[in-house]
Structures are given as C-alpha cells and as structure tokens.
Amino acid sequence: MKKLLIMLIISFAPALGISQELKIVSFPELEKLLATDPEKPKLINFWATWCKPCVEELPYFISAKEKNALPDLQFIYVSLDFLSHTNKVKEMIQRLAMSGHLLQLNAPGGEWIDTIDKNWSGAIPYTLLILPDGERHAAYEPFENEAALLNFINQKITH
C-alpha cells in the first residue's frame, strides 16, 4: 500500500507541480559537477527550450533513466536558455517530468565551450558521457531514438 502511494505520488508529481529543482550554475560550478566520478559514469546533455531537436530527444533520456537499465548512470541536464527564460526551462522540466541534475548555465559568452570539448562547435544538442576512468565520449548530433541513445551509452560503458 505504501509502495502504491509512493508510486502514485511519483506519477502525479509533475501534475502536482512537484518537480526537481532547477539550479542556475556558473561555469566553474558546472566544471566541478562534470569532474570524473571514479564510481559512476555521467551523462551530460546540453539543451535549450528553443532547440527543437533537443526537445525531441529529451524523452529518450527521460525514458532511459526511468527504465533504470543503468542504475549507476548519473543524468545531468544543462539548459543553455537565456537567463531571462528560466521560467520556460522550469515549464519544460515539469511538462516532460525531467529528473536528475537539472541545471541552467549562467555564461553569456562561449569561452567555456572549448573547456568542455575542443571538437564541439557550441551547437546544440550536445551530449557528453564521462566514464569513471575519465574517458570522455561526445555525441554532436541529436539521437534519432531511444535505442540510438542506449547504444551510445552501452557501447562506451561496457567496452
């Protein structure tokens, strides 16, 4: 019964307005969050509410997380929306029932992009997988479906 109640709360959480909190971070703060974790791999997705291919691929991430196929994997979402659009980001988080580390980056310029990945142009969506051994793998184009995302993660994690 208790379990059922919890399940109910979780499934209605978005409708109730209970959602994971969005945190606005500076680039140095983001860098700390992206440091290699020797225990758990991290999957970081850079997106924005205005970016159609980003919003289209987000459900694949959410579904992959819900299925918990990779319980150790940490999901980090970094919105690159304008700071004046924080409300739009919050709305999208609620609408899609996103969970994980929900961040919005406060960095108006692009000097930080090379620090994340020299091969990244700054175009979004962009997804980065950081393995416990420090190895980094990037996806520069949106994922076409959930299978493509899982494939990207699994190939790197289990190799």
Next chain:
Amino acid sequence: MIIKKSMQGFAIAVVAISLFTSAATNGYKIGDTVKDFSLKNVDNKMVSLKDDGGSKGCIVIFTCNHCPYAKAYEQRVIALDNMFRSKGYPVIAINPNDPVKVPDDSFDNMQRVAKEKNYPFPYIIDETQGIARQFGAARTPQVYVLTKTEKGYDVAYIGAIDDNTEDAGKVQHKYVEEAVNALLEGKAVSTQETKAVGCTIKWKV
C-alpha cells in the same frame, strides 16, 4: 636527463595537439584563401565574392530564420553591414539549412524575413550545403571575416559576433567589429577564433 624528459613530453604534446586539430577541423582555417561561390540571393540574383565581396574584404555569416540565437543577432548583423559596407567589408549572409528539416528556413521564408527586417545585405541560400561544408561551418550564427589579399579573400576570423547573445547591452567583446577594425588599420586580429552556443546546421539526410 630532465631536459630530455621534458623534450619527450613536448614531442608527445605536439603529436597529441596535431592529431586533435586535424580531427577537429574540416574546412577553412585562419589564413586560408576562400574558393569563390555563386549562390542565389533573395532577389533571385546570383551572389559571389568576386561580384559582391568588398574592396577590402567581406563578413560572411552563416545564419538562418528559425534559430533563436540567429534571431537574437539580426539587428547586430544589420548594424555590422551599416558600419562596414562603406569601408569595404560588406556582410553576406548564407542560410545553409535543409528546408525539409526546417520549413522556416525555406527560400520563400528567407525572402519574407529579408523583406520584413529590411536586410541591407545579400541573404543567399546554400541549397546543396556545399559551401557550408567547404567553409567547415557547424552552427548558426557563425561568422567568417575575410580580408582581401593578392591571393583572394583570406580567412582572418572565425566565430561569434560578440560575447553576449542574450543582451547586446552587456557585450564586452565585439569580436567581429574588433577584427574588422584591426584589419582596416592594418593591424593583426587579436582574437582570431571564438566559439558560441548556436543551432546545429540542419544537414540533409
């Protein structure tokens, strides 16, 4: 011994860096001479560097209609053309996006936007996406400042228009303006490459 070791480290670093850059960039680099193009403008006339590039250079901008980051810069791109066309550095805007993927970026919609915003510069369509690939453009908006030399138009700057997309009032570095001003004064461009958040170019499948 210490010297030898550090030399070894240096050699490894050099190899690593060169591997990295060769993997990173396809397309033009700073100093490269650009091959001319001929693309259709919103007025249906063909535009090329030979005919429409400036007497001193050209500000080539890959941009589009739909991308909010491109939209945020519309007025600033117009301002660049107003500032530099008469000085020999006109703007040429190129839309490289596949209109099948993004109907907003169709030629008809380019004509509409150019009219609505009163674009004082050519806004041309890269239908085959061959020019975007030739340049190595990856996102919109992305700027290539070209300067005219005896070889042709050479790349002098690649990157963002400035360092604040959201708020033009809070810009600290007007990268393109600074680059063109330096070139006009015969000085070296101090910041030759920058990056910015933008929309991916929507490639044809």
